[in-house]
Amino acid sequence: VASAVRSVADVGEFxxxxxxxxxxxxxxxxxxxxxxxxxxxxxxRAGELAAVSTDALVDGVxxxxxxxxxxxxxxxxAAAALSDLAAMGARPLGLTSALTTPGELPLETALGLHRGxxxxxxxxxxxxxxxxxxxxxxxxxxxxxxxxxxxxxVLRRAGARPGDRILVTGTLGGSALARASxxxxxxxxxxxxxxxxxxxxxxxxxxIDVSDGLLADLGHLCEASGVGAELDxxxxxxxxxxxxxxxxxxxxPDRLALAGGEDYELLFTAPARGPDAEALSQRLRTRVSEIGxxxxxGLRVRGAAPQGALGWLHF
Amino acid sequence: VASAVRSVADVGEFxxxxxxxxxxxxxxxxxxxxxxxxxxxxxxRAGELAAVSTDALVDGVxxxxxxxxxxxxxxxxAAAALSDLAAMGARPLGLTSALTTPGELPLETALGLHRGxxxxxxxxxxxxxxxxxxxxxxxxxxxxxxxxxxxxxVLRRAGARPGDRILVTGTLGGSALARASxxxxxxxxxxxxxxxxxxxxxxxxxxIDVSDGLLADLGHLCEASGVGAELDxxxxxxxxxxxxxxxxxxxxPDRLALAGGEDYELLFTAPARGPDAEALSQRLRTRVSEIGxxxxxGLRVRGAAPQGALGWLHF
Numbered sequence: 001v002a003s004a005v006r007s008v009a010d011v012g013e014f015x016x017x018x019x020x021x022x023x024x025x026x027x028x029x030x031x032x033x034x035x036x037x038x039x040x041x042x043x044x045r046a047g048e049l050a051a052v053s054t055d056a057l058v059d060g061v062x063x064x065x066x067x068x069x070x071x072x073x074x075x076x077x078a079a080a081a082l083s084d085l086a087a088m089g090a091r092p093l094g095l096t097s098a099l100t101t102p103g104e105l106p107l108e109t110a111l112g113l114h115r116g117x118x119x120x121x122x123x124x125x126x127x128x129x130x131x132x133x134x135x136x137x138x139x140x141x142x143x144x145x146x147x148x149x150x151x152x153x154v155l156r157r158a159g160a161r162p163g164d165r166i167l168v169t170g171t172l173g174g175s176a177l178a179r180a181s182x183x184x185x186x187x188x189x190x191x192x193x194x195x196x197x198x199x200x201x202x203x204x205x206x207x208i209d210v211s212d213g214l215l216a217d218l219g220h221l222c223e224a225s226g227v228g229a230e231l232d233x234x235x236x237x238x239x240x241x242x243x244x245x246x247x248x249x250x251x252x253p254d255r256l257a258l259a260g261g262e263d264y265e266l267l268f269t270a271p272a273r274g275p276d277a278e279a280l281s282q283r284l285r286t287r288v289s290e291i292g293x294x295x296x297x298g299l300r301v302r303g304a305a306p307q308g309a310l311g312w313l314h315f
Numbered sequence: 316v317a318s319a320v321r322s323v324a325d326v327g328e329f330x331x332x333x334x335x336x337x338x339x340x341x342x343x344x345x346x347x348x349x350x351x352x353x354x355x356x357x358x359x360r361a362g363e364l365a366a367v368s369t370d371a372l373v374d375g376v377x378x379x380x381x382x383x384x385x386x387x388x389x390x391x392x393a394a395a396a397l398s399d400l401a402a403m404g405a406r407p408l409g410l411t412s413a414l415t416t417p418g419e420l421p422l423e424t425a426l427g428l429h430r431g432x433x434x435x436x437x438x439x440x441x442x443x444x445x446x447x448x449x450x451x452x453x454x455x456x457x458x459x460x461x462x463x464x465x466x467x468x469v470l471r472r473a474g475a476r477p478g479d480r481i482l483v484t485g486t487l488g489g490s491a492l493a494r495a496s497x498x499x500x501x502x503x504x505x506x507x508x509x510x511x512x513x514x515x516x517x518x519x520x521x522x523i524d525v526s527d528g529l530l531a532d533l534g535h536l537c538e539a540s541g542v543g544a545e546l547d548x549x550x551x552x553x554x555x556x557x558x559x560x561x562x563x564x565x566x567x568p569d570r571l572a573l574a575g576g577e578d579y580e581l582l583f584t585a586p587a588r589g590p591d592a593e594a595l596s597q598r599l600r601t602r603v604s605e606i607g608x609x610x611x612x613g614l615r616v617r618g619a620a621p622q623g624a625l626g627w628l629h630f
Contacts (some may be wrong), residue, residue, distance in 0.1 A: 001363070
């Protein structure tokens with residue numbers, strides 16, 4: 001019995017690429033040549049470096065299509081890729097997608113993933129400029145983001161010095177809460193504008209995006225900088241109504257806020273004397289909170305329930 | 316019973332990334348920042364565009380580890396990615412890898428894939444600058460190549476005009492013959508130097524690399540250029556001893572040479588009046604053969620056995 005739902009196999013590799021290419025709206029002026037040739041061509045300005053980052057999402061591991069729509073999964077993939085550019089202070093130039101897919105995947109699922117990623121990336125003036133489709137027993141989506149950053153305006157993980165303040169944009173824990181609830185409807189936006197403002201104003205000594213979770217990413221930043229940190233869990237900003245929602249779900253709010261991940265906020269360090277969180281909020285045009293201090297070594301978390309902190313502080 | 320062979324799961328995602336990063340020798344002067352931050356940073360020269368291309372290989376579809384070593388499979392992945400840069404006339408700046416892998420994959424297999432890709436890319440002065448490791452039931456390797464090309468020196472698929480000669484570097488069919496024999500030991504090298512010579516000398520009106528097979532890729536070039544072509548199959552260059560080897564395997568030599576794929580030679584068009592194949596061989600420092608002529612429309616192949624030609628000329 002033939003299925004009424006068209007599959008990826010029904011239109012073939014080239015048919016799918018053609019349909020994806022139609023979704024790839026041209027946004028931003030950085031594209032000299034988009035989908036359709038052997039490579040895409042992107043324009044940089046004088047004095048800029050190209051920034052490149054690759055992320056993969058695998059079905060059943062990084063997304064579950066019974067808990068989120070293909071559009072949301074595709075948007076999450078784009079957010080993860082663009083967030084890496086934000087963390088470097090780069091402006092996005094283009095995104096390539098590599099889809100591996102079973103032939104029986106509904107065509108609408110493959111297109112939905114791409115609609116989601118194209119829509120999120122378009123909000124940050126980043127076009128889809130190329131890609132690849134390959135048959136595989138496992139559905140996965142690998143995105144590579146290419147951006148540009150002034151060579152003397154780069155944000156890096158290395159650079160934090162003892163005494164620096166630790167700050168973070170926005171709020172943490174919202175993505176983890178949505179996943180814990182089993183329904184992911186909205187995707188955290190990558191902080192591209194904030195990253196460029198930080199880099200342009202030379203406001204940060206080091207920066208990373210919060211993708212693995214605040215504590216894990218703070219660990220990465222400290223390791224790259226050769227320093228330690230002291231964090232005040234009570235000052236970690238959380239979304240409105242977060243504590244109540246965690247109670248309803250029986251979830252540990254500290255765990256979700258400090259180790260949840262996929263927040264796509266920017267975690268950065270700044271000199272002890274410099275614009276305070278209030279002034280930085282104005283410069284970055286978004287909420288900024290001071291949550292701790294860079295130390296010589298070690299990683300200490302104050303103000304979190306010991307059983308929670310010790311339970312997942314495994315690094 | 317614990318296995319004596321260490322697996323990817325035994326060292327974890329970060330352990331594998333650390334080991335891959337150690338393989339990633341720094342070659343070429345284009346890397347401002349390599350593996351270890353949120354994005355790699357690459358240096359372009361004034362007047363250059365960034366060229367970006369993504370390719371994925373899936374285990375069981377694009378490679379089979381019972382027929383080739385992980386090193387050969389990794390090298391093939393790198394050749395495919397870099398060949399796309401060659402076809403644009405670009406010089407390579409860096410490569411990112413995204414591995415999806417079952418936890419039980421032997422660690423040596425994951426490292427072998429990366430050793431193979433790093434070694435091939437290093438021969439073309441292209442470093443591995445970043446990547447991603449993700450758990451998946453299916454082993455796959457997605458590579459993104461980033462290069463640079465002078466903005467007025469770009470080779471494109473579009474640009475061929477009726478009357479242009481059709482030329483190709485090297486020989487065709489060797490990769491398909493190796494696959495047909497069930498043993499792939501060597502990998503075709505991408506034609507990066509030839510691509511740059513073609514672009515630098517403005518010698519080609521259009522160009523594509525032969526990855527899908529001569530006829531399929533000629534079809535892509537003609538479609539992008541809005542032209543047709545007439546090909547002389549008897550002039551398509553084949554490796555030494557090719558006919559005899561095909562006979563031993565019972566393989567159709569025309570089929571392997573004209574539709575085999577993964578040759579990674581450059582197929583290009585050049586004005587009717589201009590350097591002949593002999594002169595072009597000297598300019599590109601590699602064999603160049605004239606194999607046909609660009610026509611207004613259609614695709615005609617002369618000199619191939621009709622049953623062979625009709626059997627696979629399905630586009």
